[in-house]
Amino acid sequence: MLAAVALASSFWFLLDVLGAVSHRAPSFRVADFESRFANFPKPGPENVYGYVSDNRPNDPASLSEFHLTQYTLAPATIKASANEQLVIVNYHGKSLDFNFLRAAHLTPYQDFGNGIALCRPAAARR
Amino acid sequence: MILLSLAAIWLAGFGLVRAMFPRPLRWSLHNVFLFSLAVGTGAGLASCLYFLALLIAGPSLTTLASTLAGAVIVALAFGLVARRRATELSWAEGPPVPKYLLLVFAVSVALALAIFLGAVLFNPHGEEGAWSIWNLRARFLVRAGALWRLAFANNLNWTHLDYPLMLPGLVALCWKLSGESTAAPIAIAFLFTLGTVGVLMCTLAALRGKMEAVLAGTLLFGTASFIALGAALYGDVPLSFYILATLALFCLQDRHPADLRFTALAGLMAGFGAWTRNEGIIFVIAALLARAVALFRAGERSAILPQVLTFLAGAIAPLAVVIVFKLRVAPPSGLLAITPAEIFKHLSDIARWILTAEGLVIMLVNFGRFLIPIALVLGIYWYLVRFKVDARDRTGLATAGIALSLTLAAELLIDILYEPNLQVEISTSFERILAQLWPSALLMFFLASAPLQLAPGSAARKAKTASKSAKAAPPASGPASRKPAEHLQRLN
Numbered sequence: 001m002l003a004a005v006a007l008a009s010s011f012w013f014l015l016d017v018l019g020a021v022s023h024r025a026p027s028f029r030v031a032d033f034e035s036r037f038a039n040f041p042k043p044g045p046e047n048v049y050g051y052v053s054d055n056r057p058n059d060p061a062s063l064s065e066f067h068l069t070q071y072t073l074a075p076a077t078i079k080a081s082a083n084e085q086l087v088i089v090n091y092h093g094k095s096l097d098f099n100f101l102r103a104a105h106l107t108p109y110q111d112f113g114n115g116i117a118l119c120r121p122a123a124a125r126r
Numbered sequence: 127m128i129l130l131s132l133a134a135i136w137l138a139g140f141g142l143v144r145a146m147f148p149r150p151l152r153w154s155l156h157n158v159f160l161f162s163l164a165v166g167t168g169a170g171l172a173s174c175l176y177f178l179a180l181l182i183a184g185p186s187l188t189t190l191a192s193t194l195a196g197a198v199i200v201a202l203a204f205g206l207v208a209r210r211r212a213t214e215l216s217w218a219e220g221p222p223v224p225k226y227l228l229l230v231f232a233v234s235v236a237l238a239l240a241i242f243l244g245a246v247l248f249n250p251h252g253e254e255g256a257w258s259i260w261n262l263r264a265r266f267l268v269r270a271g272a273l274w275r276l277a278f279a280n281n282l283n284w285t286h287l288d289y290p291l292m293l294p295g296l297v298a299l300c301w302k303l304s305g306e307s308t309a310a311p312i313a314i315a316f317l318f319t320l321g322t323v324g325v326l327m328c329t330l331a332a333l334r335g336k337m338e339a340v341l342a343g344t345l346l347f348g349t350a351s352f353i354a355l356g357a358a359l360y361g362d363v364p365l366s367f368y369i370l371a372t373l374a375l376f377c378l379q380d381r382h383p384a385d386l387r388f389t390a391l392a393g394l395m396a397g398f399g400a401w402t403r404n405e406g407i408i409f410v411i412a413a414l415l416a417r418a419v420a421l422f423r424a425g426e427r428s429a430i431l432p433q434v435l436t437f438l439a440g441a442i443a444p445l446a447v448v449i450v451f452k453l454r455v456a457p458p459s460g461l462l463a464i465t466p467a468e469i470f471k472h473l474s475d476i477a478r479w480i481l482t483a484e485g486l487v488i489m490l491v492n493f494g495r496f497l498i499p500i501a502l503v504l505g506i507y508w509y510l511v512r513f514k515v516d517a518r519d520r521t522g523l524a525t526a527g528i529a530l531s532l533t534l535a536a537e538l539l540i541d542i543l544y545e546p547n548l549q550v551e552i553s554t555s556f557e558r559i560l561a562q563l564w565p566s567a568l569l570m571f572f573l574a575s576a577p578l579q580l581a582p583g584s585a586a587r588k589a590k591t592a593s594k595s596a597k598a599a600p601p602a603s604g605p606a607s608r609k610p611a612e613h614l615q616r617l618n
Contacts, residue, residue, distance in 0.1 A: 071261070
């Protein structure tokens with residue numbers, strides 16, 4: 001009976017796993033997120049970047065994407081702030097939203113595509 | 127190359143444990159047990175050496191490679207030249223395992239393998255808690271070069287900077303030697319998951335017999351959430367390995383009271399557990415207290431001091447590494463930021479105690495994602511089989527029971543006192559806390575349960591077969607020829 005319950009439960013769980021594998025949800029897969037930084041220059045330990053995203057503040061993906069950015073760009077330091085000399089903008093539209101940048105007091109520096117851009121604080125240009 | 131690095135680490139572990147328990151190199155329960163223990167011994171040893179080499183000599187590949195090579199050569203040399211007489215673990219007497227049960231075990235292995243592979247294919251970087259803590263730290267250690275201490279910078283305090291470095295250190299060592307790839311953390315997780323089942327089955331095979339070993343192995347392989355937790359690349363399964371190995375070695379110590387090497391190795395395993403997760407530090411203290419109390423209760427007071435000192439001697443090296451890490455590298459734990467006033471407020475908040483108790487009960491019912499609550503199934507098994515503890519196992523069982531209870535109680539108390547968002551903590555970490563203790567709980571359960579009897583029909587069939595083969599076979603005097611007669615005697 002012990003063995004039967006263990007086997008049946010494992011089999012049931014396996015179906016869940018196989019279901020997850022066959023219905024891939026790309027937005028949260030680490031490799032997919034990392035591939036968005038394919039054109040981003042390889043950072044070193046001395047690099048410090050700010051980070052902003054156009055996710056809504058209560059979006060559960062927001063924190064995970066910040067963690068993924070740090071994971072992808074390690075050993076650079078990523079700070080959840082728009083006050084660094086260079087700020088990574090993680091956007092989800094087809095192109096950078098200038099209204100969003102204006103609201104965040106940022107000016108574009110370089111767009112790497114795939115929803116990743118580097119910006120500078122608006123004050124830094126003056 | 128990653129497989130070669132891991133094989134070298136495993137061999138170093140095997141050399142070390144074989145140096146303590148040398149027996150001829152052949153296919154035997156003793157050597158399978160040593161191979162299972164070697165997973166954790168090698169991993170702990172390599173990780174400690176990596177950290178010390180990094181701290182003393184910096185991230186030079188030559189230094190790291192030569193340190194690991196030196197450790198492998200020395201450990202293997204010790205293991206191969208050791209000639210002292212050591213206790214040999216052999217199969218405990220018991221009825222043979224029916225073929226259908228072996229088949230069920232094989233199916234559980236296949237399902238566990240499929241679950242593990244499915245999960246790592248879907249998530250090769252592991253779950254968020256794994257990549258954002260353990261693997262992120264490993265990336266910093268490897269990629270930051272001489273600035274590796276950036277891994278512990280304040281802006282990363284969301285990664286729990288005070289967590290010990292066993293897993294990140296081991297992954298970083300593999301990456302340093304053979305390049306970054308998700309294969310290293312996956313292979314490490316696989317070895318620990320497999321090693322945990324190996325230690326459980328070998329210990330039960332030596333103490334109770336094949337039947338209990340196969341049943342426990344089937345149940346652990348069949349605990350889908352435990353296998354999935356291994357594949358999630360968290361530190362919980364490695365910690366469960368070290369907790370199980372420590373308690374298993376204590377149980378073996380009681381069967382071989384004169385050979386204190388079991389306790390020394392138990393200390394080493396507990397020490398490596400402390401190097402794996404902070405909960406491992408709690409376990410070291412719990413195990414030490416539990417052993418002293420269990421020996422005292424059993425009236426073996428003269429054994430307390432030698433065993434406690436031997437345990438500490440075994441644990442001292444990894445514990446020293448943990449202390450160096452905590453004092454020299456890691457920032458203070460986030461728990462220290464909680465003020466005494468907040469702690470007192472949490473302590474006197476009865477709702478937090480009720481919430482914790484409720485969460486624990488719910489988790490105990492739902493644990494393992496079994497279709498029927500496993501506590502209920504084990505309860506029915508106990509009702510049918512009952513407990514019958516061998517007098518020689520009482521102290522070991524008491525040690526395990528007290529150590530596990532103390533560890534669980536301490537972990538829950540820390541949550542009650544320190545955790546600002548208790549509800550989230552309960553939903554995210556209670557299952558993992560139980561998973562850390564689950565293999566040891568299975569060891570206790572099957573060590574305490576009465577021996578299984580074959581059904582009368584099955585027994586009669588086996589007896590008939592054995593009698594026929596005894597008549598057909600020519601008389602012989604070796605140990606193999608005595609087996610059918612022994613079985614017949616037991617079955618009758």
